[in-house]
Structures are given as structure tokens and as C-alpha cells.
Amino acid sequence: MKTMIEPFRIKMVEPIRFTVRSERETLLQTAGLNLFRLRAEDVTIDLLTDSGTGAMSSDAWAALVQGDESYAGAKSWYRFEAAVQKIFGFPHVIPTHQGRAAERLFASLLIRPGMVIPNNTHFDTTRANIEVAGGKAIDLPCPEASDLALEAPFKGDMDVAALELLIANVGAHHIPAILLTITNNSGGGQPVSMANIRAVSKLAHFHGIPLYIDACRFAENAYFIQQREAGYQQMPVAEIVQELFAYADGCLMSAKKDAFANIGGFLCTRDAQLAEEWRRLLILTEGFPTYGGLAGRDLEAIAVGLHEVLDENYLRYRIASTGYVAERLHQLGIPAVRPAGGHAVYIDARRFLPHIQPLQYPGQALAVELYLEAGIRTVEVGTVMFGRDAHTGTEQPAKWDLLRLSMPRRVYTQSHMDYVIEAIALVWQRREQIRGLKIVNQPPYLRHFSAQFEWI
Structure with a gap:
């Protein structure tokens, strides 16, 4: 069939008010x-x-009822943690009430005045949290991104040559982490290729700099890779996601995007010591590390949404x-x-x-x-x-x-x-x-x- 239809049925409606x-x-x-x-x-x-404006599925609504609102160690937390670990592959998961809270934790511990954080293109709250911590947010979009009308498949890529030059100029010790936003929201919602993720990862790790991915729209980016990048046409999106995050040391995510949730987010890392420091800070700002500012029902909805988006x-x-x-x-x-x-x-x-x-x-x-x-x-x-x-x-x-x-x-x-x-x-x-x-x-x-x- 040539006609594209919505892969769902509408079960509940909300009225729209019209104005003149x-x-x-x-x-x-x-x-x-x-x-x-x-x-x-x-x-x-x-x-x-x-962000947070999507419609939840019947399964997600049903999951809300299972929400365990225990302050510490709730069943909902363990279901949430298992979903994030399975999909993204990071051992340490820190829940937050939304993405910018994860950005705040990230910036508070990693960034000191004068430090530099490169990105393909920072979004507004990411940039603000870096600047509040005294850092400088540097955008390094690929050359193709400057031509808004150009039909190129991966205009969200980072300029790897510019990144290498930046590291040489400021020194790796002044760059506590490299960020890569997928898809590149401020750059027109453009996807990042697997080849670019791989190249950025290789350069970052050569200089001993951790790579973190802003994963808000990870599934959409993975689908673009499947559709546009050679060698991935036959690979399921879920496997593309696993390869993508295998190149990174951690990620930040607003679950209000590609998890269909109305609220929530998380910060992931492979670094056990850093994770423990983030958890301590989390208690001061968000809540206990097994709920992080979220109700148990929200943790349940995110766990469902992360699987549905694939x-x-x-x-x-x-x-x-x-x-x-x-x-x-x-x-x-x-x-x-x-x-x-x-x-x-x-x-x-x-x-x-x-x-x-x-x-x-x-x-x-x-x-x-x-x-x-x-x-x-x-x-x-x-x-x-x-x-x-x-x-x-x-x-x-x-x-x-x-x-x-x-x-x-x-x-x-x-x-x-x-x-x-x-x-x-x-x-x-x-x-x-x-x-x-x-x-x-x-x-x-x-x-x-x-x-x-x-x-x-």
C-alpha cells in the first residue's frame, strides 16, 4: 500500500478551543x-x-496503576532501571525529573570555570547549565549544516576536524567531556551518522576525554541511520541503538521526547565513582536515587515508552x-x-x-x-x-x-x-x-x- 496511516487507533479525545x-x-x-x-x-x-506533549499508549496508562510509590527501592525503579540498561547498555542509571536536571547534575560535577564543552550544537538548557557552571559551550556543526537548503543525509554530524583543532588549542585537560546531540535539535533536527559517532568517539578516547550523548531523540536518529547509512538497512533499530551507545561513556536524556512520557529523564554513565558522586548530589536536588524526583507511576510509564519507541x-x-x-x-x-x-x-x-x-x-x-x-x-x-x-x-x-x-x-x-x-x-x-x-x-x-x- 502506498498510503501511510497512523499505526494506532484513537481511544480518547481532547476538545480544541477556537479563537478569533x-x-x-x-x-x-x-x-x-x-x-x-x-x-x-x-x-x-x-x-x-x-517535550512531554506526546500521547501515551494504553499500555503506558495501564502501567501507571502499577506505580510503587515507596520512597526507596520501589519496584517501579527496578523496572525503569532494567529498561534503561537493556536499551542503552550503561550500568549506572541516575533518574531525574526531566532532562535539564540531568544536565545540571552533569555540569555541576564535571565543569569548572574556564572549561570547554564541545557539541555538534548545544540546545538552550544544555548551554545555560554549562554557562552557569562557568564553562564555555562550543558548537562544532559539520560544514553541510551551514547550508539550510542542502539535501544531505546527516547534517547533524559534528565537525571532527574542528574538534581535533579545538582539543589541540585548549588542551584535553580543559575539556571534561564531549557532548553529541542526537538528533541535532538546534541544527534543524538533523540526524548524526554512525560513522560520525564512531569518529568522535575515537578522537575523544585517544585524548582521554569521555563522550556523552544527549539522547532525547535517540530512536529517531537510529531510524535515520537505518534508512540512510550504508550497511545498516537490514539491522533492526534496537540493534543500531545498542551499537550507537557502545561508542559513548554515558548519556543524558529527557524522557519527555523519545519515551512518550509527560515528565522524567535520566543520566547514565560507565564510571562507577562518578555515578556515586552524582547520586549524592541527586539527593540534595532531586530526591533519593531510586526515584530522582519522579513518582513510581512515571518510572513505569517511561519503562514502557522506551520499548514502544523502538x-x-x-x-x-x-x-x-x-x-x-x-x-x-x-x-x-x-x-x-x-x-x-x-x-x-x-x-x-x-x-x-x-x-x-x-x-x-x-x-x-x-x-x-x-x-x-x-x-x-x-x-x-x-x-x-x-x-x-x-x-x-x-x-x-x-x-x-x-x-x-x-x-x-x-x-x-x-x-x-x-x-x-x-x-x-x-x-x-x-x-x-x-x-x-x-x-x-x-x-x-x-x-x-x-x-x-x-x-x-
Whole structure:
């Protein structure tokens, strides 16, 4: 059959509230033109993030009932730990309430002022936690990543030559770890090849530097490897995952992505001493090491979700549904990152709104216009998110200004996506009328979550 269908049936529905443009104008002004500050009930289609917004399966809901809420040594913890160890292969598992808590633990023990953490591209909370600890987050995307329209299979790769040069310049003793984000969220949701993971691992271990993987979307990345990389077409995704993590010394994960959970995360390592130090710190910030800030029912749901996400029927549907939106936009001449990523479609806001300068935040301006047009909430990945130096406070344009349309897992149907495509097309028709923005209030870190804007 040529027709792609969702590999599930819908068992429960949630109503959507519709608003009119005049209402949305008032709501946006009250929110300071920041879509994070809107009430969710005032959003028609919510593509702000794929984090914690997915729909759980009947098996995951059933698992919630089995949640053991014992403070220490709960049965749910052991089921969670076994699932993580089986899939990822790391002996030491530290649970956290979500991914950024794992980042905080990671940074607190490994990073000292002046140290450097390279990545293919750091995401916002990862970068912030490194900077708060006094470190410097360095992005080393591969050369292909700079051409957003280039049809290359693994634009999420790290630039290995640039990594080698960085190690030579700053010294391995100033690099406590190398991070590799799969898929590369801030780089357009692009996958990382097994060859690149292998090369980064070899270089890191030659210099005695541990390699950690940001594993939020590990299953999507593994599916891309199966589909695009020579030698992996006949290998099950679960086996690709095991090989992938065999090259690493540990991982960080938000279970709110590729584990279908509404909350949760974990930090894994092969280093027993480091794991024990992280557990001690965990007790101060998250809770006892057998629950880490999570209820037993959440541990149960994550254990189920980690196995479900390896279903290749689901992954085929997931990647195809995101690709459907990207291809339709491409047919309409709307500039977006090519090829489509796994969890999101990224519109090139600078090419969409070439008359708006980067320091007038074209990505945020486009996000505001799309909400005004049709009640669709998205997020800017660009100069608002990454344009300010956390140490000096100075601002400069980010490498690019993107509008990310994150697809919640198993939530929206094709007709919802057709509505989104139609709305983007309408905004595209009147793009020359859109104005830039200025920031009138902002916090020192992660300003995109709560900054307030005004029209220029």
C-alpha cells in the first residue's frame, strides 16, 4: 500500500478551543508577544515543543496503576532501571525529573570555570547549565549544516576536524567531556551518522576525554541511520541503538521526547565513582536515587515508552508525517531546512522575512504572526534563543533564525497538519507586511521563555 496511516487507533479525545483574530491580538499583547506566556487553552494547534506533549499508549496508562510509590527501592525503579540498561547498555542509571536536571547534575560535577564543552550544537538548557557552571559551550556543526537548503543525509554530524583543532588549542585537560546531540535539535533536527559517532568517539578516547550523548531523540536518529547509512538497512533499530551507545561513556536524556512520557529523564554513565558522586548530589536536588524526583507511576510509564519507541512501524510513521509537512512547504516555495528532521520542521525565518534584520528577531516575529493568523503556537530557534553572550551580556545575530514546528508524538492527524500548512501559506502571502520586534524585558538566562517584546 502506498498510503501511510497512523499505526494506532484513537481511544480518547481532547476538545480544541477556537479563537478569533481579535481575541488572539489581545491575548498576545497581554503575553508581551511571547508565545510561552500564553495559556495553552488559547492555542488551537500547539507545536511549541515535542517535550512531554506526546500521547501515551494504553499500555503506558495501564502501567501507571502499577506505580510503587515507596520512597526507596520501589519496584517501579527496578523496572525503569532494567529498561534503561537493556536499551542503552550503561550500568549506572541516575533518574531525574526531566532532562535539564540531568544536565545540571552533569555540569555541576564535571565543569569548572574556564572549561570547554564541545557539541555538534548545544540546545538552550544544555548551554545555560554549562554557562552557569562557568564553562564555555562550543558548537562544532559539520560544514553541510551551514547550508539550510542542502539535501544531505546527516547534517547533524559534528565537525571532527574542528574538534581535533579545538582539543589541540585548549588542551584535553580543559575539556571534561564531549557532548553529541542526537538528533541535532538546534541544527534543524538533523540526524548524526554512525560513522560520525564512531569518529568522535575515537578522537575523544585517544585524548582521554569521555563522550556523552544527549539522547532525547535517540530512536529517531537510529531510524535515520537505518534508512540512510550504508550497511545498516537490514539491522533492526534496537540493534543500531545498542551499537550507537557502545561508542559513548554515558548519556543524558529527557524522557519527555523519545519515551512518550509527560515528565522524567535520566543520566547514565560507565564510571562507577562518578555515578556515586552524582547520586549524592541527586539527593540534595532531586530526591533519593531510586526515584530522582519522579513518582513510581512515571518510572513505569517511561519503562514502557522506551520499548514502544523502538517499534519500526511507529518510527516509519513518525518520520513520514514530519516529512509530509516539510515537503508541502517546499512545494509552496516556503524556505525550510532540508531534508526534514525527525521531530520538527524548521522554517528559515531570515529567508521568509529578509526585510527584518536578525537583531529584530525574524523568527519571533514569524511565530507571532502564525499565532495571529490561525492560533498556532511555535517557537523561535535563533537570535532570541542564542544571540546573547551569557558572560558579557553583548548581543549578536545567531548563526541562523529558525521557526521550529515541533510535532507532539501521536497527537495530531494529517488534517491538523494541513491546517498548519494553509496558515503558513497565508502568512507567506503577506510576509512583506510583517514588522520586526524589540525586547523590552528579559531575564539573564534562557530569556526566550519569559522575555517580553514590542513591535518596532
